[in-house]
Amino acid sequence: MTTTELTSSLISTLPGHYYTDAELFQLEQQRVFEEMWFCAVRAADLDRPGAFRTVSVGRESVVVSRNRAGEVRAFLNVCRHRGARLCTEEQGQVRRSFKCPYHAWTYDLDGGLVAAPNLASMPDVDRAAQGLIRVHVREWLGYVWVCLADEPPSFTETVEDVVAQRLGTAESITNYGVDGLALGRRISYDVRANWKLVIENFMECYHCGTIHPELTEVLPEFADGYAAQYYVGHGAEFGSEVEGFTVDGSAGFERLDGVTEDQDRRYYAITVPPQVFINLVPDHVIVHRMFPIAVDRTLIECDWLYTPGIIESGADISRSVELFDRVNRQDFDACERCQPAMASRAYRAGGVLVPVEHHIGEFHTWLADRLADTVQ
Amino acid sequence: MTTTELTSSLISTLPGHYYTDAELFQLEQQRVFEEMWFCAVRAADLDRPGAFRTVSVGRESVVVSRNRAGEVRAFLNVCRHRGARLCTEEQGQVRRSFKCPYHAWTYDLDGGLVAAPNLASMPDVDRAAQGLIRVHVREWLGYVWVCLADEPPSFTETVEDVVAQRLGTAESITNYGVDGLALGRRISYDVRANWKLVIENFMECYHCGTIHPELTEVLPEFADGYAAQYYVGHGAEFGSEVEGFTVDGSAGFERLDGVTEDQDRRYYAITVPPQVFINLVPDHVIVHRMFPIAVDRTLIECDWLYTPGIIESGADISRSVELFDRVNRQDFDACERCQPAMASRAYRAGGVLVPVEHHIGEFHTWLADRLADTVQ
């Protein structure tokens, strides 16, 4: 059947080749992940000047660090001389400079070239021009967001407003005080599926009744298939018997200081395309960062955040972690079950979205705009 | 040297790139394996309604099953909604329907969409149009043959007549009562060679004297290099001291009921392109199915079939299995030895076929016809 035959209850997904075409994936890396704001590392993981993390942003390795004034800086992880990787470790700490391990070209914490063997005998070398290539940075919600574009899009419009539009107001997210929370647990997932399957999965709850028994127990309205992201400002309500957002519905922790009565006993899910998912519940926040590394493979890092007091006290967070860890595994299994079928002739024109999934079409439109060969 | 210099004893093989070009392999998948009748699964492996097998046909995963009336049905293994694989197991049993594990879209055993969450609220959805995509099926010789083409070629012309032409008459195969036989042993081989090397190997016996000591012991005329498939209707005769088609020439079993005097003490090999080899001996039948999965990799499933009485009695079939298992391993080793050299400049224009191999040229012509860019 072709898409023109679809009745009003059904709209088309993307055609299958969007999930399997390696060249299209390269274009997505270029136009999406290397041009938009990308949530790269947790700011608190850079706890002093010279602390650094290396992270894959699109097809680039980026070093994120702090300068001597404590400001966040990010650079392409490539020495300007002969192209060696400056940092090969995932994380580390330097004193006052990054020194290339090949020929000892040395850069200060703002990226400037400050030393190299024989450099004194090459007075014509412009140390500024030979500095590390800087990448734009922003801090928000306790994360460092980077952008590889020469002229980044508006952070407000492409990140902050997306969150505000989902929640209904700009203040709603502020209530959770996310940037003051502490990391309770981080779990990494290696998913053999295209990144768009992961986003599409996160955006709808039509599958919740089939694959998420624990989640629908806590959020009974999810059993009907209506997505948390379907209505602006709507958060799914906890079941009447449920005490907390935990794997068995048992009590969690005190609600976060700024969380309002309206927000209490509710779950909000937010997608910030292209690679961030945020889940808000009264006593903790869950942040997913996706790292697409191949057309059929996506790494996902998921952080569970609590008040510093809870973490310092050594309180048991395992029941809340286990709930969403199970949800994640159920979701990623589903994505991996779809990936191989994307190449089938049965999916050449794509599949269909039912009414409670129709808003995924907005993501497809958003993507088409990003890939269109025009000036932004 | 070029092919024009060849003397009459020698004709050319295909050029080397036919065995190494990944794009050509995709074209073969499309024009050969996805358009012709493909011997997919053993019919007896589907022993009741809802029993299913999943099998790779060309580049597609196909579910083969039986409906409630016991009739064989085959479908592309892709849910019409969001493209999840319906069945990920190689085999299994459902009660009355296939239910997608992602969003619970449910199809009856004839492929029709019969249920889905909220389906009642989508009355405009055409359940027939959203059913699983059906694939053509035929049963013959106890196997289910499928065809992915919209309009399959004639089964009689492309399968049955090929067997009849090799054996000389249409009745010859009937005598063996293959569809009444039982599976004695199945061995799977993972061969790192292009599927055409496997076919070409099977079609000639010029190599028998070099690599098949056990086989030439049983069939002395094979030592001279004349292929079983060279003469229409000819079966290679057992050596005078040989009692049965076994690894040591010891006695096998009673000859099959319908096998004639003419067929007794003879071995017949039949190639049904593109992916089936059949070996007939008086007391058992050996059927190979090839599954090409990459330009340089082919899976082969080989079944040894005996009368149900022999299998039920628990008689020792190991000596007849061992004979052809050894032949298979010897052949596949040879194919794997050729594969890497196909990319050599020494094989750019191909190699040569000696007179007892000239009939392989007919396979090359057959393939060229299939790949030609014309309506069949």
Place this chain on the structure above:
Amino acid sequence: MTTTELTSSLISTLPGHYYTDAELFQLEQQRVFEEMWFCAVRAADLDRPGAFRTVSVGRESVVVSRNRAGEVRAFLNVCRHRGARLCTEEQGQVRRSFKCPYHAWTYDLDGGLVAAPNLASMPDVDRAAQGLIRVHVREWLGYVWVCLADEPPSFTETVEDVVAQRLGTAESITNYGVDGLALGRRISYDVRANWKLVIENFMECYHCGTIHPELTEVLPEFADGYAAQYYVGHGAEFGSEVEGFTVDGSAGFERLDGVTEDQDRRYYAITVPPQVFINLVPDHVIVHRMFPIAVDRTLIECDWLYTPGIIESGADISRSVELFDRVNRQDFDACERCQPAMASRAYRAGGVLVPVEHHIGEFHTWLADRLADTVQ
């Protein structure tokens, strides 16, 4: 920044895609490794007629052997009949012929077709035309060099003169009597980097002070970054406290018979593009052969050669082997650190060469000439 902005101290390297583009690598295989003289195997490893080695030259497998007269012969490792690999072992010994294990086509030690099943019944087959495809061979410095080109370039101009130009005179290499030395140790390295990164590394010593502590201890002038290959005829002098070219500067062996006073206590490094590095020190010689096998992977075989007397006596060569084995590992680690960054946007136009590296530019010019689409 673009290359036009570079000041006179800096010149450009090759653009990054030269190190990552798989198609360019195929062109290099064709125009460089399959057209130039290639140092393939050690002549002494072929110690009698019928002894053979198989070796990868460009994209081809080549059998190198000796005929009954003891002369070196080399052939493409492909049977002319159906393309089987003739020899799959890395080394071996045949009596008087190479017999294909598939159909028993048999070739004498000069490559002529001498036997095949049924060959007598095919009198029109030209045995000369169906012989193995011969490859040009030369012996020099105790190695067999092969060339796959129909018309090889001048061995004198492209190999011998390169060594003479580096050392200043043609006699300089002769003094070391390399072809009379014996193999003390062979170490193979599997380097995940493009072959050009390995050559460029070998050509400069700007990195020595950073990554080669043992080497700069023995050759103090290397700490200043001046490459052994920078001045014609110049050999780096041993430090005044150094007794020998060993990992701890302890004494090595007697100097080789022909080595002159001028050459004593000095280290000479020679690059013979595309794939040979030679190191000369007074008491031994180190020869590297590179085998590029993928755009990002290079195998390197390194031989340490001493007088036959030293090897026969069982003298301890471990301290001299350890020195350059450490240097090799330090160098190859650096190359592997560069490879992933070659794909970065930061290296799209390449990096820079400082004055003591400018001679690497000559290698780049040499390569450009080889790749240019003109008659040699």
